[in-house]
Amino acid sequence: MSDLPLADLDAFTAVAQERSFRAAALKRGVSASALSEALRRLEQRLGVRLLNRTTRSVTVTEAGERLLERLTPALGDVALALDQINSFRESPAGTLRLNVPTVVAMTFLPPLIGAFLKKYPDITLEVRGEDSFIDVLAAGFDAGIRYDERLERDMIAVPIGPGEQRYVTAAAPSYLADQGEPLHPNDILDHTCIRHRFLSGAMSPWEFERGDEVLRITPPARLIANTVELEIRAAIDGFGIIRTFEDFLVPALAEGKLVPILEDWVSFFPGPFLYYASRRHMPAPLRAFVDFIKQNR
Template sequence: MNNQLQDLFAFLAVVRAGGFRDGARASGTSASSLSEAVRRLESRLGVRLLHRTTRSVTPTEAGARLAERLLPALGEVEAALDIVNSFRDRPTGTLRLNVPASVARLTLPPIITPFLATYPEIKLEVIVEDSFVDVLAAGCDAGIRYDERLEQDMIAIPIGPRRQRFATAAAPAYLDAHGRPAHPRELLQHACLRGQFNSGSIPPWEFECDGEVIRVDPDGPLLVRLGAGVDLKVDAAVSGLGIVHLFEEWLQPHLDSGALEPILQPWWQTFSGPYLYYPGRRHLPAPLRAFVDFVRSLA
């Protein structure tokens, strides 16, 4: 690959990762080599492409326009080069997945260990974020989301459990002190531990029984960012701070131990499990093709 093309790939790696250090980690090179490549590119083009500060690296207007045009073009170059992978005995390369915290916690653990044992030359990079993203623009090969948050024009295949439930629970000490709600609307009189998306929206708690769907928006003493803050919410519920509403699998160890007591069980809502989704292009990168085939073999 000639130097000009290498410099373009280096620039795109920095933009995708939002910095030289993370870009170097994702591309398997050094931050100094990426920095030098971007400087060469800027010198060759005669325009600044990146704003650099001690805290962040962001594209200039010219850099953003260039990255926008480069993404599909260099994606085709990467796909063309990856065709050689099909001639190897074992696929190699990096597979980048964008997943929500619930999938990282509940769905991937029993899958990634046997997958990477089967394909030891593949490196798996998992980006965890609960917001809706364009996986290609985010520099990822594929994403995992639930059906209501799937991107359009993507191929989607089931991954992990096909049916899941949200469970509602609290510490026995909290329920002894404040009572056990018998209907979802009674949660409005309780201390409820809530979650918030990165966008700032706070999803309501949804319940269903005999075809009736009820959404409630209770208040409480703790609000955490969904994803990284979920474990704090669970720990707070175990300590008796209030009521938690979360994936049943996430709460199951505490339900089994008795640290949390289930409530409103007839109202626990069941929904379909997550999907692995990826662009419907003819050629898939070898690591992604291997992962798709592996997931399908588990069905």
């Protein structure tokens, strides 16, 4: 059995870990049918069933669990050995997978990764923008970008992007002409607002700061959405007050489509961090990205 194709063993590991051909295919960048064919070949060569498949689920057999237990560290060693060859290349190669918040993906990250990809033409970058808080390593990412209060303690954190950001409150001129301008955060309770709901279902209260004074309110909502573009469009159209990252609102504020309000109640907070696991050997694409970030701060 020593001549078993490494690619078929890797395919089995991917499907067994994900418990899904489709999820494993997305993660590997191949088709689900290709993985299915690899599993068929492997099971035929071994003469034993490794996975139980139905139209709704994939489960690992006892034999499959035994194989997965031994294969996972072995394939990890193979990947590490191959990646170490990168140190002999003129330019590192491979895939770098990042998980980032939506605000990062929409604001400062695009020009940053553009410069990075130009510098490292042999690196493929995969970026997923989402606002749910997940274990990025368990989900197959090499690193994540998060704000300080969401960083895991056993991670290395490197500042990335602006050192400070802020939340601002704004409304359309038409809304303020019809409803008046709130002069204090508590006045917002008498207005209609546009609020953001995270994919987790959470909808955070609005927090205002002025000096040492901190106020948290739960404003009445005219619109609740999880799409920033939709929320900003609704605010521009005069359907309510919006409070969000200043970065999102800069174009609308610059064009006068939105007007800042409660400017003495702006909340400042530290910028985001790139974070990754502490380990002796870092994959070459991640090492290149970390070095690039440090050089361009």
